Amino acid sequence: xxxxxxxxxxxxxxxxxxxxxxxxxxxxxxxxxxxxxxxxxxxxxxxxxxxxxxxxxxxxxxxxxxxxxxxxxxxxxxxxxxxxxxxxxxxxxxxxxxxxxxxxxxxxxxxxxxxxxxxxxxxxxxxxxxxxxxxxxxxxxxxxxxxxxxxxxxxxxxxxxxxxxxxxxxxxxxxxxxxxxxxxxxxxxxxxxxxxxxxxxxxxxxxxxxxxxxxxxxxxxxxxxxxxxxxxxxxxxxxxxxxxxxxxxxxxxxxxxxxxxxxx
Amino acid sequence: xxxxxxxxxxxxxxxxxxxxxxxxxxxxxxxxxxxxxxxxxxxxxxxxxxxxxxxxxxxxxxxxxxxxxxxxxxxxxxxxxxxxxxxxxxxxxxxxxxxxxxxxxxxxxxxxxxxxxxxxxxxxxxxxxxxxxxxxxxxxxxxxxxxxxxxxxxxxxxxxxxxxxxxxxxxxxxxxxxxxxxxxxxxxxxxxxxxxxxxxxxxxxxxxxxxxxxxxxxxxxxxxxxxxxxxxxxxxxxxxxxxxxxxxxxxxxxxxxxxxxxxx
Amino acid sequence: xxxxxxxxxxxxxxxxxxxxxxxxxxxxxxxxxxxxxxxxxxxxxxxxxxxxxxxxxxxxxxxxxxxxxxxxxxxxxxxxxxxxxxxxxxxxxxxxxxxxxxxxxxxxxxxxxxxxxxxxxxxxxxxxxxxxxxxxxxxxxxxxxxxxxxxxxxxxxxxxxxxxxxxxxxxxxxxxxxxxxxxxxxxxxxxxxxxxxxxxxxxxxxxxxxxxxxxxxxxxxxxxxxxxxxxxxxxxxxxxxxxxxxxxxxxxxxxxxxxxxxxx
Numbered sequence: 001x002x003x004x005x006x007x008x009x010x011x012x013x014x015x016x017x018x019x020x021x022x023x024x025x026x027x028x029x030x031x032x033x034x035x036x037x038x039x040x041x042x043x044x045x046x047x048x049x050x051x052x053x054x055x056x057x058x059x060x061x062x063x064x065x066x067x068x069x070x071x072x073x074x075x076x077x078x079x080x081x082x083x084x085x086x087x088x089x090x091x092x093x094x095x096x097x098x099x100x101x102x103x104x105x106x107x108x109x110x111x112x113x114x115x116x117x118x119x120x121x122x123x124x125x126x127x128x129x130x131x132x133x134x135x136x137x138x139x140x141x142x143x144x145x146x147x148x149x150x151x152x153x154x155x156x157x158x159x160x161x162x163x164x165x166x167x168x169x170x171x172x173x174x175x176x177x178x179x180x181x182x183x184x185x186x187x188x189x190x191x192x193x194x195x196x197x198x199x200x201x202x203x204x205x206x207x208x209x210x211x212x213x214x215x216x217x218x219x220x221x222x223x224x225x226x227x228x229x230x231x232x233x234x235x236x237x238x239x240x241x242x243x244x245x246x247x248x249x250x251x252x253x254x255x256x257x258x259x260x261x262x263x264x
Numbered sequence: 265x266x267x268x269x270x271x272x273x274x275x276x277x278x279x280x281x282x283x284x285x286x287x288x289x290x291x292x293x294x295x296x297x298x299x300x301x302x303x304x305x306x307x308x309x310x311x312x313x314x315x316x317x318x319x320x321x322x323x324x325x326x327x328x329x330x331x332x333x334x335x336x337x338x339x340x341x342x343x344x345x346x347x348x349x350x351x352x353x354x355x356x357x358x359x360x361x362x363x364x365x366x367x368x369x370x371x372x373x374x375x376x377x378x379x380x381x382x383x384x385x386x387x388x389x390x391x392x393x394x395x396x397x398x399x400x401x402x403x404x405x406x407x408x409x410x411x412x413x414x415x416x417x418x419x420x421x422x423x424x425x426x427x428x429x430x431x432x433x434x435x436x437x438x439x440x441x442x443x444x445x446x447x448x449x450x451x452x453x454x455x456x457x458x459x460x461x462x463x464x465x466x467x468x469x470x471x472x473x474x475x476x477x478x479x480x481x482x483x484x485x486x487x488x489x490x491x492x493x494x495x496x497x498x499x500x501x502x503x504x505x506x507x508x509x510x511x512x513x514x515x516x517x518x519x520x521x522x523x524x525x526x527x528x
Numbered sequence: 529x530x531x532x533x534x535x536x537x538x539x540x541x542x543x544x545x546x547x548x549x550x551x552x553x554x555x556x557x558x559x560x561x562x563x564x565x566x567x568x569x570x571x572x573x574x575x576x577x578x579x580x581x582x583x584x585x586x587x588x589x590x591x592x593x594x595x596x597x598x599x600x601x602x603x604x605x606x607x608x609x610x611x612x613x614x615x616x617x618x619x620x621x622x623x624x625x626x627x628x629x630x631x632x633x634x635x636x637x638x639x640x641x642x643x644x645x646x647x648x649x650x651x652x653x654x655x656x657x658x659x660x661x662x663x664x665x666x667x668x669x670x671x672x673x674x675x676x677x678x679x680x681x682x683x684x685x686x687x688x689x690x691x692x693x694x695x696x697x698x699x700x701x702x703x704x705x706x707x708x709x710x711x712x713x714x715x716x717x718x719x720x721x722x723x724x725x726x727x728x729x730x731x732x733x734x735x736x737x738x739x740x741x742x743x744x745x746x747x748x749x750x751x752x753x754x755x756x757x758x759x760x761x762x763x764x765x766x767x768x769x770x771x772x773x774x775x776x777x778x779x780x781x782x783x784x785x786x787x788x789x790x791x792x
Contacts (some may be wrong), residue, residue: 033317036562040727045772050727053607058638065635077319077343079605104315107329110322128774158356168597197520199304199314245310245516252773256725298564298580341583341607363711368579371593374586463568463578508573509780 004153005178005185006147008224013097013263016215016225021260023111024048025067025214028091030059031085032074032103035200038248039070042204045255046229048211057086059083060090068096070207071118073111074103081114088121088177090196097124100168102204114125119162124213126167127206130155146216152178156185169223171209174177177231179224186224190231192238198247212219225263228256267444268516272488277527280479280489283410285524288312289331292355293471294323294348295340296367299464300409302512304465306468309519312475322482323347324354331478332360337375338367342439345378350374352385352459359403361477364432365470370399383426388477389487390426393403393471393516394419397503401426416442420449433487434472436449437466443488450488456502462511469494497522531701532681533706533713536752540705541633541791542741546755549788552576553595553742556619557735558587558612560602560631563728565599566776570732574757574781576739587611588618595742596624598735599646601639602631609642616649625652625741628696629734634663647690652716653751654690654739655696657733657789665690684713697751701730707752707758714752718759726775733758733779753791 024047031039040050053062063069069091071084089100100123102115103142115136128136130152138159152174163170164182171179177188195201205227212218212226237250288311295303295316303313310498317326327333333355335348355362364387366379379400392400394416401422416438427434435443441452459465469491476490477483501514531744552575559567559580568578581590591597597619599612619626624687626652643664658680680702690712691698694729701708705716721731733755740754741747765778 032316033297033318033561034304037301037565037727040562041334041772044725044727044775052560054561054603055634055638058636061636061638075316075318076322077347081344081609083605104317108317108318108322110325123764132726199301199306199308241517243517243520244305245513245520249513249773249777250526253769253771254773258771259712296580297561297582301565339580339582340586343607343613368581372581372586374583374589460574463572466599472698504546505781506779507784508569509782509784510775513777 005156005187006016006120008188008221008228010056010224010264011190013225013228014260015035016212016217016222017229017263018260019215019217020212021047026051026065027068027070027207027211028053028087028107029065029070030080031072031203031207034074035203038200039204039207041252042255043207043211045252046208046211050207054080054083056083056086059148062095063090064094066096068210069098070101070210071098072103072203072206073103073105074203076111076114080102088118088242097210099123099125099127099206099213101203102126102128102132102136103203104132106127106131116140119166122221123166123168125171125209126166127171127204127209130172130174133162135169136156152153152176156180169219170226171223173205173227174190176185177227179220181220184220186220188224188227188231190228194244194247195234197244201234228263229255231256232262242262268418269451270493272450272452276485277492279488280476280481280486281493282524283310283479283481285311289317289475290329291332291471291475292317292327292330292351293336294318294344294351295334295336295462295467295471298338298358298449299467303471304517305516307471308477309516312474318344318347320347320350322483323351324443327351327354327360327482328358330360332474333362334365334474335362336365336367336467336470337368337369337379338418338467340375340378352382356386359434361474363387363389363470363474363477365466365467366390366392366396367467368396368402374423383430387430387432388475388483389435391435391437393466394436394438396504397434398422416440419442421432433483435487435491437469443484443491444493445484448484449496450484452488452491455498456493456494458502458511459498460506462507463479465498487501492527495521496526533715535748536714536716536756538792541747541753541756542788544740544745544750545757545791546739547745549575553739554579554593555579555596555598555617555739556594557598558582558592558608558615559598559600559731559735562602562765563731564766566728567732567735570783571781572633572737573708573737574736574739574778579603580736582611584609584611584614587615587768589702591615591618592622596738598629598738600629600631600731604642606641610691616646617729620627620650625738625776627651627653627655627734627738628658629652629731630660630664631672631731632660634659647694651694651696652747653699653737653738654694654721655670655699655701655737657730658700658702661690661698661743662686668726669680680704697747699751701733701755705755707748707755712748714748716752716755716759721763722775723762723773725772729762744765756784756791760790
């Protein structure tokens with residue numbers, strides 16, 4: 001029988017977030033062309049440091065120094081794919097965690113082939129919407145474009161399979177987020193549908209998940225906390241804004257103002 | 265004798281917009297590096313779905329699935345040009361409309377040669393400022409950089425020639441926008457000069473025009489409606505903001521809040 | 529004995545700014561992928577015109593037409609490096625000033641090698657944080673990532689050496705900015721630490737410095753004025769905003785509203 005996962009307790013989220021704020025990490029972001037500014041600003045608002053270093057030689061050098069690596073295939077092309085592979089190899093050698101955001105992996109062959117190759121390179125975490133996680137797990141999906149058609153709970157079994165096969169934490173995000181290591185799960189609530197009308201909120205979440213993967217302690221809790229931080233601030237920003245334009249400023253302000261106590 | 269075109273009637277604009285909102289399209293955007301985030305956010309605010317898929321193989325695959333394709337040559341380079349050609353060919357085979365935004369085509373040889381080649385590939389629509397449309401039509405222009413020096417009405421004859429030669433709708437935008445199929449024209453008013461102080465408002469308009477090209481019905485009306493939607497929301501945002509910084513949020517909010525009745 | 533530089537007098541800043549507003553320049557920006565939109569919007573808010581032309585052939589053609597050229601190596605890769613070299617050579621031949629922003633040059637070999645090559649190509653100005661300027665001058669630095677660990681005053685001797693060796697104005701920016709031609713210096717105060725929580729404020733400053741390099745008159749005063757304009761507007765924006773999200777809109781609005789008298 002299928003059991004709906006428990007919600008991440010606020011005390012755990014607060015403890016993880018406290019650790020994050022005490023030593024904000026440096027994140028190497030190899031992400032898509034569209035969302036780089038928002039991704040950087042989300043990390044900066046939380047106190048972390050983003051850097052985008054893209055030439056293969058430098059990307060490898062920098063991954064050894066950074067605390068975590070983000071790989072987002074939204075605008076994958078051949079030369080950037082080369083940089084990603086160099087950065088991942090260097091991160092793995094230096095024992096630095098890296099995260100995969102398999103944007104729109106469902107219907108597009110080139111990135112699907114690349115993403116399957118990346119799955120063999122030991123990602124610490126994978127963050128996607130339901131259709132992306134289902135596609136990556138090997139099940140079929142009918143997703144069209146980058147917006148998910150499936151409910152995230154429907155994708156949880158696929159997320160568990162993917163987590164077990166890769167040894168990664170998998171976060172399948174949507175109206176409710178589910179985070180699993182294949183055996184244990186957390187649910188995270190919050191956020192608002194308005195966030196789907198702002199490009200890059202999911203991609204920025206992946207950057208924050210990558211950042212939280214660099215923390216010590218239980219990685220399942222850390223990844224779930226990243227999701228909770230973004231959902232809570234998304235909810236607060238929605239309450240204060242008049243639409244998707246004013247959302248972004250309110251969201252970044254909320255991330256900047258977030259305190260440990262807010263998560264309890 | 266030269267007749268000044270009539271203004272697009274609000275009833276036509278409202279009908280087109282209603283159709284758009286009932287089935288918001290998925291737009292494949294191959295656009296310039298500077299404006300990708302705003303372009304995506306404008307489409308999202310209107311309820312449409314943007315996607316940027318750039319590797320040639322994938323770009324072709326995706327153009328067959330998307331409802332329309334945007335080609336913007338603002339930061340054209342050799343490898344992206346290859347992706348554009350692959351995407352256009354696939355769109356044409358799948359009978360999906362594509363739009364050309366010939367950014368700064370006036371003074372730069374590399375993009376001018378490329379744009380002339382694109383004109384032979386049956387664009388559904390072309391959107392540019394006066395100097396760009398004049399340059400593309402084969403007439404001389406003295407434009408310097410991307411900001412137009414010419415009034416859009418001066419460019420209307422060139423727009424008509426271009427439309428007739430290409431079988432495309434041509435929108436020449438400025439203080440007043442003129443939209444022509446070579447024989448029939450519409451004028452669209454609204455907007456504000458402040459929009460020229462925000463990068464990408466014209467490029468985002470081109471994305472919206474591409475989106476409206478995917479609608480059934482009279483394409484001249486559809487393209488003119490896209491221009492009217494953006495001009496009206498630009499005007500509303502200007503009335504509410506304190507400068508070009510606060511304009512952007514107000515503009516996206518206005519696009520998100522726009523209802524059919526507002527166009528009447 | 530080390531003398532702390534004098535603060536740029538408001539009368540000089542006002543005179544330079546007045547000149548800028550009377551004939552706002554066209555700036556060719558070859559900058560990093562993350563900050564292009566903000567860079568363009570900052571220039572537009574001040575009344576200047578940005579353009580990003582990236583294919584080598586076009587980049588060279590455009591540099592001859594533009595009033596100044598910005599070179600920012602934040603996301604340097606091989607093909608863009610080629611464009612930069614073509615643009616710099618064309619700018620030098622046409623006697624147009626160009627500025628180097630040596631982002632994160634401290635710890636990364638590929639860009640350090642490239643930056644050292646650029647130093648031989650007669651930049652009109654160099655703008656960086658303390659660790660970048662120290663690294664570029666040949667001294668050692670322990671900077672990690674793109675955020676500077678050193679105070680800008682500590683880097684002033686390195687800035688003077690770099691300025692003398694290159695025949696360039698060097699601006700080392702931080703809590704206080706120092707601008708030097710190797711012999712004469714100005715200090716510029718203002719700004720706020722919140723600006724370090726918004727990606728691209730430093731990169732946009734470099735674009736503004738490039739723009740002011742195109743003015744006639746004393747280039748040391750012109751560069752220092754660019755720094756003062758940004759610091760003053762950053763300070764005003766900080767006073768009006770609620771965090772790094774709302775900062776950006778307030779900053780662009782402040783730049784747009786700035787009048788000569790405000791600098792006195």
